[in-house]
Amino acid sequence: MSGADILERLTKTLENRKNASPEDSYVARLYAGAPDAILKKIGEEAAEILLAAKDGDKLQIVRETADLWFHCLVMLSYYGMTADDVLQELRRREGVSGLTEKEQRKKGKD
Amino acid sequence: MSGADILERLTKTLENRKNASPEDSYVARLYAGAPDAILKKIGEEAAEILLAAKDGDKLQIVRETADLWFHCLVMLSYYGMTADDVLQELRRREGVSGLTEKEQRKKGKD
Amino acid sequence: MSGADILERLTKTLENRKNASPEDSYVARLYAGAPDAILKKIGEEAAEILLAAKDGDKLQIVRETADLWFHCLVMLSYYGMTADDVLQELRRREGVSGLTEKEQRKKGKD
Amino acid sequence: MSGADILERLTKTLENRKNASPEDSYVARLYAGAPDAILKKIGEEAAEILLAAKDGDKLQIVRETADLWFHCLVMLSYYGMTADDVLQELRRREGVSGLTEKEQRKKGKD
Numbered sequence: 001m002s003g004a005d006i007l008e009r010l011t012k013t014l015e016n017r018k019n020a021s022p023e024d025s026y027v028a029r030l031y032a033g034a035p036d037a038i039l040k041k042i043g044e045e046a047a048e049i050l051l052a053a054k055d056g057d058k059l060q061i062v063r064e065t066a067d068l069w070f071h072c073l074v075m076l077s078y079y080g081m082t083a084d085d086v087l088q089e090l091r092r093r094e095g096v097s098g099l100t101e102k103e104q105r106k107k108g109k110d
Numbered sequence: 111m112s113g114a115d116i117l118e119r120l121t122k123t124l125e126n127r128k129n130a131s132p133e134d135s136y137v138a139r140l141y142a143g144a145p146d147a148i149l150k151k152i153g154e155e156a157a158e159i160l161l162a163a164k165d166g167d168k169l170q171i172v173r174e175t176a177d178l179w180f181h182c183l184v185m186l187s188y189y190g191m192t193a194d195d196v197l198q199e200l201r202r203r204e205g206v207s208g209l210t211e212k213e214q215r216k217k218g219k220d
Numbered sequence: 221m222s223g224a225d226i227l228e229r230l231t232k233t234l235e236n237r238k239n240a241s242p243e244d245s246y247v248a249r250l251y252a253g254a255p256d257a258i259l260k261k262i263g264e265e266a267a268e269i270l271l272a273a274k275d276g277d278k279l280q281i282v283r284e285t286a287d288l289w290f291h292c293l294v295m296l297s298y299y300g301m302t303a304d305d306v307l308q309e310l311r312r313r314e315g316v317s318g319l320t321e322k323e324q325r326k327k328g329k330d
Numbered sequence: 331m332s333g334a335d336i337l338e339r340l341t342k343t344l345e346n347r348k349n350a351s352p353e354d355s356y357v358a359r360l361y362a363g364a365p366d367a368i369l370k371k372i373g374e375e376a377a378e379i380l381l382a383a384k385d386g387d388k389l390q391i392v393r394e395t396a397d398l399w400f401h402c403l404v405m406l407s408y409y410g411m412t413a414d415d416v417l418q419e420l421r422r423r424e425g426v427s428g429l430t431e432k433e434q435r436k437k438g439k440d
Binding site: 286295314 | 336337340365372373376377379380384386388391392393395396399400405406409415416419420421423424
């Protein structure tokens with residue numbers, strides 16, 4: 001996937017922002033109000049995906065999904081993790097069939 | 111990022127599931143109830159990230175983020191798009207400084 | 221319930237705000253951006269309840285729930301409905317046992 | 331408001347459900363999995379309001395709002411509070427003009 005290197009670069013940028021001033025950096029302000037400031041953004045962006053999707057507005061869907069994933073990266077970074085942890089989890093599930101996975105998910109959550 | 115190939119493989123798998131029976135495939139059931147069935151899952155998984163994060167449960171945070179991203183991939187696929195569109199959007203923003211981006215985001219949304 | 225008259229008064233106030241200028245009134249600004257501006261707030265306030273509840277912060281839980289219900293009233297008003305429609309629906313369900321209601325809810329939603 | 335007595339009756343019913351078996355009562359099952367089971371429902375129902383509202387489906391909007399408020403009542407009950415606490419908070423804000431309230435809200439949250 002041609003754009004996947006961006007996740008690695010963003011991971012490094014977010015790490016650097018941990019030393020930035022909240023005055024100068026949007027991400028530093030999120031860290032300063034963490035975890036709630038980051039988590040509120042995740043809630044907001046998820047809601048905005050729903051609205052864009054119901055409008056069938058493809059460009060807006062992509063923008064809001066980028067917003068959501070970006071704030072997920074900030075959240076992961078805050079908790080000492082990266083996109084790679086999420087991608088590894090998705091890879092781990094790959095062998096498991098959809099329905100088995102769903103059953104497992106149900107058992108784990110209910 | 112070592113796991114990034116998984117996004118490309120999942121994209122292909124999701125495309126194939128468009129021809130599967132809802133009886134046999136969790137993803138086919140989501141497509142059958144789309145867009146609402148997919149969008150409800152995005153709302154649910156976002157909420158579950160918030161709960162896992164407030165618990166500081168790192169393993170659960172990774173699982174719920176994987177769930178959220180997975181259902182975003184299903185949503186993108188339903189609307190004829192892929193993870194690559196989102197990664198390209200993130201790359202496009204890369205040159206833009208955080209605060210400029212935030213201003214632009216604000217203008218666009220308010 | 222001693223405070224229930226407030227729902228009726230808020231319903232009237234929200235109706236009046238439909239003629240107000242967005243410059244002067246927060247609610248008029250929500251109407252001007254409706255439905256998305258209102259719906260985003262519902263998403264945001266729901267997320268904030270989750271965060272306040274996980275903190276066990278009772279005062280904040282009450283505030284965020286008041287925020288959520290208030291924006292629900294604005295949403296209902298935008299679509300030509302009132303809190304009374306919601307309360308009537310809750311009353312209608314009253315005779316139905318919890319488990320029957322859940323089964324009916326499941327059937328209706330899945 | 332003709333239906334407002336229902337909030338008081340539901341408050342009492344929810345209190346009684348604290349002694350019920352999760353086998354027999356949907357609400358008892360929510361309490362058993364609290365707070366997360368309750369909070370997930372609040373996230374889900376908020377998402378479903380957004381979807382119903384974007385469809386402009388008035389009947390569904392009322393049902394989903396009733397679902398959301400009901401699960402808010404369960405949440406309040408779990409934390410030892412009632413709808414009356416929320417209504418009192420809404421009444422307290424009544425004297426405050428919309429824009430002042432918004433400013434105060436902003437200050438409190440940002």
